[in-house]
Amino acid sequence: MSGELPEFYFRVRENGATVFRVDTENRQRRIDMKEIAVVNVRNGQIKAHGNHELSEEELEVLQDWMEERTAVLATRDIDDIYRAVDYLNLTTHWAQTRAEDDQLEDVTDGLLLAMHDLRSVLVRKKADRLLKGSGSDE
Numbered sequence: 780m781s782g783e784l785p786e787f788y789f790r791v792r793e794n795g796a797t798v799f800r801v802d803t804e805n806r807q808r809r810i811d812m813k814e815i816a817v818v819n820v821r822n823g824q825i826k827a828h829g830n831h832e833l834s835e836e837e838l839e840v841l842q843d844w845m846e847e848r849t850a851v852l853a854t855r856d857i858d859d860i861y862r863a864v865d866y867l868n869l870t871t872h873w874a875q876t877r878a879e880d881d882q883l884e885d886v887t888d889g890l891l892l893a894m895h896d897l898r899s900v901l902v903r904k905k906a907d908r909l910l911k912g913s914g915s916d917e
Contacts, residue, residue: 794823796818798844800813800815818841825842869897
């Protein structure tokens, strides 16, 4: 463990984090973590915990964390999509070269429905973008 602990600890949750102030300046020299807030990256809300009133410094730290977290999540989202493309390619190779008939029977309907659904959404979104692009040229 490094010598210097951060002033704040963010316990990540699905939609944000519970935020604690880290305190090591006590008689027992133990790490105390006092919950100060809950942040929600989906709606941008910051809620102080209990009777704690957030200082300007704390609010700034929490807002900076939310911006950084939003960027991390966006990067992960697009990375997941690129992985999905890789999985589709690997699945195609598996189906063509190694899959047994009973394995294909197990997965074909689910894959076809998922790919049909994905294709429908992608085609609709592409058409919307093309219409927007041609509408702005007028």
